[in-house]
Amino acid sequence: MTTLIADTAMLEKALVEAASGVEKMLDALVVVPDGREAKVFEAMRYSLFAGGKRLRPLLVLASADIFGVDRTQALRVSAALECVHCYSLIHDDLPAMDDDDMRRGKPTLHKKYDDATAILAGDALLTLAFEILADRETHPDPYVRTELVATLAKASGGAGMVGGQMIDLLAAEHDYTEQDIFRLQHLKTGALISFAAEAGAVMAKASDQARRSLKGYAADLGIAFQIADDLFDVEGDADVVGKAVGKDASAGKATIVSMLGIERARAQAQILADQAIEHLANFDDKAAVLRAVAQFAINRRT
């Protein structure tokens, strides 16, 4: 119990540090220019600073700390990843996609501005992510920078996150099996989580084995998180969650929870969280934050 309280405190401290660090970095990286194109930068900033758990930045920093990676460099990678995550939310919220009006208790970008500005702000954020990673300030070794670019591009593109969103959009037309849903989530949300967890090993040029362990951790963690999100959607209170709840069910969309039922889904998430931690067996105490993330993955309040 004492350990649990200590772990909670450690995780909360790490989350606060990650959020504050990545927000400062994004503030420095996304500067509104004088020209008439300023509007797209203002829109980017609106979404970047609309809150959020900053889970992916936390994972990047926790992964980087295992290998003693420079904190400023890790924060730049965190910022790039948050740009991709943020762009994906902006485009997913569009009327042509999920048509969401609210996110994190605020109007979504296309409601605050308009659809065209939201499309462009998303495009600019995605592009900026790669500009940040390719910059020498992100890592002195250009090989590492190309590896970061390639890994993030694969995780984000048609064979990763975008592919997952495509499968999700097609859900209404097909009867998806449990396997389909797991694959959808693995691509749609798992791919970026995998990049985050692997990033420290990439930056440190760690062994392939270390990268595989972190990817294994991320694969299990990603599904556990998704189940937790689905449970919120079923059980959550819109005031706490900050967006429309019960939306998946009303849209007739199959989720892991609708497939397995609440109790089995919760049990499955616990198994996955335990498995995620097992992947970290070869790392010492430096992986404590990653372990705590998995431990609390299914016990979040938001």
Place this chain on the structure above:
Amino acid sequence: MTTLIADTAMLEKALVEAASGVEKMLDALVVVPDGREAKVFEAMRYSLFAGGKRLRPLLVLASADIFGVDRTQALRVSAALECVHCYSLIHDDLPAMDDDDMRRGKPTLHKKYDDATAILAGDALLTLAFEILADRETHPDPYVRTELVATLAKASGGAGMVGGQMIDLLAAEHDYTEQDIFRLQHLKTGALISFAAEAGAVMAKASDQARRSLKGYAADLGIAFQIADDLFDVEGDADVVGKAVGKDASAGKATIVSMLGIERARAQAQILADQAIEHLANFDDKAAVLRAVAQFAINRRT
């Protein structure tokens, strides 16, 4: 006159070679997978192979040839650039943006599929561009690869092409000056042309002076091309141009042609084309294709 005919023949040969080369490369790079995400790859291919002059690939190859850059590597850079150009057309054609139904004589992607698939296909193409550039097959030197990624990201993002599109979207709300219109075009179409012209120098690690010369060439060429496009819009025949013409005028959008009038605009384009060629003074006969592009920039039929 004999020279003019010889130049025309050289340029037409170079355009055919560039088109065929980049299309083969794109065909190899964009493979439809087995999974349900196949739809987004089919959509990407629909737009990638919908024709087009392949001007940007031609510029990359012509720039690469000045410095003796490997042809396969130059074709990979051409393919990456064409992915970005293609994504920008897909997103610009969306109902929320320019709302175009036809492009190059075919239904635009969102008409052929739907808005959501078009948004995702654009996102995946943009992401793929950076994946291609970061791959070691594009260049053996990782520093060059990061330079390609950074240069393309700057040209495409909020301070480049996306910024230009933002300014263009705001045109309806403002009275733009001639200077505003030039800046809009410099960002919206000039930035990618600049990347194309500069790419060979980046790949060859040529001098800063060589890069500056090619950027100067591209800046003038880009505006000359834009004036030619605007002239088509005013004078063109929709059957030849393959898209709606007279659209800018009916939308009340200011263009360089509407500002200067047809005759002055045509004269301005000629001055810019001549200036573009002057920037190539330090290159020998190897820049003949780039010179021919500028020479014919304002005498195109499509």
